[in-house]
Amino acid sequence: MNNYTRLQRAFARSGIIVNYRDGVYQIHNENAQAQILLPASLPLEEKAVRQLLEFASVRSHDNERGACKACATPDFHPGSIAPVGSIVATDSDFVIPAAIGTDINCGMRLLSTGHTLQQLEPHKDRLVQRLTRSLLDNGRDVPASTAAFRALFDLGPEAFLHEIPRQGLWGEMDHARLQDELARCVGLQSFGGSARHAPEAFTGRRHAVFRDPNLGTPGGGNHFVELQVVEEVLDRHAAYRAGLKAGDVVVMIHSGSRDLGFFVGQAWMDRARAEWPAGVRHPESGLYGLSGPLASEYLEAMGVAARYAWANRLVLAELVRKDLEATIGASASRLVVDVPHNVVLAEQGMNIHRKGATPAHAGQLALIPGSMGDSSFLATGLGHADWLWSCSHGAGRRMRRQETRALRPAGPVGEQTWQCVTLREERRIEEAPGAYKPIGPVITAQQEAGLIQAVARFRPWITFKA
Structure with missing residues (x-):
């Protein structure tokens, strides 16, 4: 009996039917169906399959609204509630807060530095010292x-940039450049918002100046700030439009909405459960949706956290710009793209929930990082409707963090070809390259299936992890 047959039988015992053809798993049970793009060389995890089918089956208490399509990209693996790498489309007036969770608008930002590795290498030690202090210390x-x-x-990013006090880091920024770069932030203009959804600390006395301890921080887990080198241009026309060439140094930033996102996300997961009518049987999955005006209100609250996540990545990028200029002089850096991978966006008459998945509409730039030490990619979306106009947000874990801690090696983990800077040694263990899937098959599968076209491959040079 081959592995695929054993897999089918194992799932069948749980009422899940699995078929595999041309790199795609078709899965279904009595309640829902979904498809998963996954190379045969990468494992299909039972917990992730169960989670995906549970989300694909979420309905309103009256069964009139709910999920209408579900799929997953090759970085698919179990999450705490929702599987990472999953995309769930629902009716336009229905949302599932737990499908996004608390790390709202976790996303990626790619910044060109205007310098090559040859220009920056002689200044590496001073640059690392400055960035360590700014980003981690x-x-x-x-x-x-x-x-x-x-x-x-209340109003959006433009109003924020106009209102922010011109002190500290803000006094050193090129505000005209920041305004211009808003157009390169995918989905940003579609987020709503209202200050009533934010913690009072952010909205109290109208002119109070304070220092938010989270603003300009990458956060833990798999978040990072990484200086990378353009190792290979794969689509020269798209790379030219993005202003990239081989040998350039770029900055890739992975961070989200930090404590504010946790505040909003947890509040609305609790609200969705509380709104379930008394006397109506609760869903076995424990997953709850919101309909009508409550769905709209959730999207407004989610937008508050999403806008904050954008501001957080902006500050991280500007900290790097500041330290680069202090180290080597003026630079011609520019924002290439900023993309979300943990939000709900209204698209094609539906609400598209992306949990660890990235928008990939035709012509849209996407960022797909590998593990720490592996390559990362800039890609162009091809707008594949069968995959809900999405692509993966990375390589995806193949080993839980708890497992990596149990396998703690005797010596430091990997600094052979790049440098990892962290103030927490356990982070090297938890985020070791071996804990993740290889990025190559993840990219190849999506290219062959028509989700993306790779533009450039980057190799890590210096990684900063909190």
Whole structure:
């Protein structure tokens, strides 16, 4: 009996039917169906399959609204609630808060530095010293005001940039450049918002200036700030439009909405459960949706956290810009793209929930990082409707963090071809390259299936992890 047959039988005992053809798993049970793009060389995990089918089966209590399509990309693996790498489309007036969770608008930002590796290598030690202080050691000066945050949450990013006090880091920024770069932030203009959904600390006294301890921080887990080298251009026309060539140094930033996202996400997962009518049987999965006006209100609250995540990545990028310029002089850096992978976006008459998946509409740039030490990719979306206009957000874990801790090696983990800077040694273990799937098959599968076209491959040079 081959592995695939054993897999089918194992799932069948749980009422799950699995078929595999041309790199795609078709799965279904009595409640739902979904498809998973996954090379045969990568494992299909039972827990992730169960989670995906549970989300694909979420309905309103009256069964009139709910999920209408579900799929997953090759970085598919179990999450705490929702499987990572999953995309769930629902009716336009229905949302599933737990499908996004608490790391709202976790996403990626790619910044060109305007310098090549040959130009930066002689300054590496000084650059690492500066960036370590700014990114990991609280050496940043990023004053904010309640007026600016109210503007961000009520009006949007443009109003935030206009209102922010011109002090500290903000006084050194090129604000005209920041305004221009808003157009390269995927989905940003579609987020709603209202300051009433934010914690009072951000919206209290109207002109109070304070220093938010989370603004300009990458966060833990798999979040990072990484200087990378353009190792290979794979689509020269798209790379030219993005302003990239072989040998350039770029900055890839992976971070989200930090504590504010946790506040909003947890509140609305609790709200969805509380709104379930008394006397109506609760769903066995424990997953709850919101319909009508409550769905709209959730999207408004989610937008508050999403806008904050954008501001957080912007500050991280500007900290790197500041330290680069202090180290080597003026640079011609520019934002290539900023993309979300943990949000709900209204598209094609549906609400598209992406949990660890990235929008990939035709012509849209996407960022797909590998593990720490592996390659990362810039890609162009091809707009594949069967995969809900999406692609993967990375390589995907193949080993839980708890498992990596149990296998703690005697010596330091990997600094052979790149440097990892962290103030927490356990992070090297938890995020070791071996804990993740190889990025190559993940990219190849999506290219062959018509989800993306790879533009450029980057290799890591210096990684900063909190």
